[in-house]
Amino acid sequence: MKAFATLLDTLVYTTSRNRKLALIAEYLRNAPDPDRGWALGALTGELDFPAVKSSTIRNLMKGRVDPVLWTLSRDFVGDTAETASLLWPSTDLENNDFLTLTQTVETLSSLTRVNAHKEMPKLLDRLDANGRFALIKLATGGMRIGVSARLAKTAFAKAFDVSLDDVEEYWHAIDPPYAELFQWAAEGGDPPDIEGRPRFRPFMLAHPLEDTRVDLSDYAAEWKWDGIRVQLCRVTDANGEAETRLYSRSGDDISATFPELLDVLPMDAVLDGELLVRGSTQGGEAGSDKQGGAASFNALQQRLGRKTVSKKMLAEAPAFVRLYDALLIESEDLREHGWEKRRGHLENLVERLPDSHFDLSAVVEARDFDHLAEIRETARDEAIEGLMLKRRDAPYIAGRKVGLWYKWKRDPLLIDCVLMYAQRGSGKRSSFYSDYTFGCWAGDPDQGAELLPVGKAYSGFTDAELKKLDRLVRQTTLNRFGPVREVERTLVFEVAFDSVHTSKRHKSGLAMRFPRIHRIRWDKPVHEADRIDALKALVPD
């Protein structure tokens, strides 16, 4: 537990991604089995101990610390787990009194609501302040130490020099403490046997098309939809039990967020598609008449990240999958076949799927590349992000292989905005003002109209430009609010963004998607920047 507690504590303070990776990898290489497996489970959020709640800890403390002193301490520290870890009396511990992570996890999993308040003190007594913090975080869930599941898996791959795609592929079929995974990666054993268990297959990804032109006899074109890329996977085990799981692009299991998709696949399959929700914004004109009914990304966003879903939500914004590809159908692995052959299988399959939850992403027919460009230009459907170009004879290969798939996004929208506030970045950028809030004029600036913030960006400039921007911020500061500086209105940014929507959360009533600095207009006078109305005109109806 000592090494794990130190790891957590260090991660709390580390902002650089590379240092985080190095710290986790070092721990995974050096910690004994099965400690390191449990640690990996904790970091990826796969451990759950329902018997211990935050209230369990509060009640424990109530019996041991004066309630006034507890409240004053808790208010100052701001975190129950940390306050409890600091206030719990430390005892002198011999080295072998100190709990191991495995002992901790084993005890935690054996706890019930009834005995948790009796058993937790025994664990707390066998740890120091850092160890107690780790224990309480572990027991109550939600580490919140700035490490995503993906980052932890990347660190695992790095620690043992194995491929991240392989790790992802085995991941969901193996439970903590991942004995078979460590056996394979760390000890050079056989790859884990994962037949009959649902698992994520890494996605095939596309490169931006940029200046490439392709021949449509080699490449097929499909719409790229503005939802979230998902993989739906159904497997039947040896006992005839079928299980369906839904994975996000990063391989996270998001089944619980979209329960309506878990019992609608009538056969075993692994399918690649775009998850969308139904709504009034039509996606109709883009393809066949079956393509209707995708709501805006905003509507989808309401449903993301939830662990439980209300009936109301299921009724108002039901999810469906617009299918792109089939990796596996009824135990036949299609991945080595060319796209055309897989597409044939997929089209046949769709006939057997309920159209309440599935449709097919239509192939876009064009005479030639120029015609395709024209179609892309004139597509006005908001649910379309652009086009995908897929090599007709390409197998389904994990990752981003050059020349097989291209994404051809619609041109970004551009608008001229004025820099209003700047905030310090983090990590390497912590001494630079690198996050910028910018605004558009609420009316005619020459008639005294004010600027209203419309967005925030922290990318799209070079290091040299960042230095220059940082200097400008420091020289033109009007006010300081903690890490934020308000600056004089002197600089125009040409901001690129994918789309803009109405939003009640912003004073301007508008919210941009993916804004980034396109060009810094050192030359442009601020009164020539755009007005809110110009931005409003870009909101889709």
Add this chain to the structure above:
Amino acid sequence: MSAPFSWIRPEPWGVHIVPADVWIDPGRAVDKALVTHGHADHARGGHGETVATPETLAIMELRYRTGAEDDAGDIPHKAIPVAYGETIRLGGGVDATYIPAGHVLGSAQILLEHAGERVVITGDYKRRADPTCAPFEVTPCDIFITEATFGLPVFTHPPIEEEMGKLLAALSTNPEACVLVGAYALGKAQRVIAELRLAGHHDPIYLHGAMEKMCRLYEEHGVDLGDLRLVSDHTKDDMRGAIIIAPPSALNDRWSRRLPDPITAMASGWMRVRGRARQRGVELPLVISDHADWNELTQTIEEVNPAETWITHGREEALLRWCELGQRKARALALVGREDEDE
């Protein structure tokens, strides 16, 4: 015969000794002040007469004469040095004795005696050993006027050897980088350097310009700090694998860009709380404080065992509660102008 202890009166600007018309650590200019130690929130400038230890007077002189403080020019008009253990007559039948407080070089508690009544005012203090100043002495009294900067039970400072170990480990695992330690320019910086030397670290330590004069002053008062160099005289490559000491305000400042891949550390009692460290972008928190932690505050009150405890500044609420639970008579003074020291 007047009411007991009516000769000493807490006011928002400081503690007033009425018969002598003398103030302790007053927050504004007065005719005559007794100053416990050189930190800015205790040692304001501009008094008619300032009574303090010779070290504190030297520190005040340095701060105000060099213009490092905004009150430049507020040099004491008349400085009256008092050595530790020495008693001076203040007039009105009040005697004052200066006793080591263990906080920073020259820091003192002041024992006041009048008509057989004894009052001790601690200023800031700590109980841990510190190679840069004389140790705290427990002094029995009727009224004990204590600080409470770390007056919450969550504050327990670990042994300083542990924190030095963390600092040196970070240094040896990152030989191409440097560790930039934020430390208060008076007291904390010199203590960290002296403790590093005790831990066997004899490499050159690089200083931010704002640290230099205070370090020299400590050395003139017999505190050996070893090989110190100025960051401004050196290149990035010189400083790889080295410890750099700077005031906390310089940690995320442009100044730090001249350093080779700095790992940001901070030496402060506040580092005990993760949120505080993260707020400041600290990657290596070092829990090192020149103030008493919760256990030392409460242990000291028990040892001194006064009839009454007055609490000057810090998180007085919790310490008041502790006194109440132990049925000790206590009150909070709510002085103005005191800062959260140890930043």
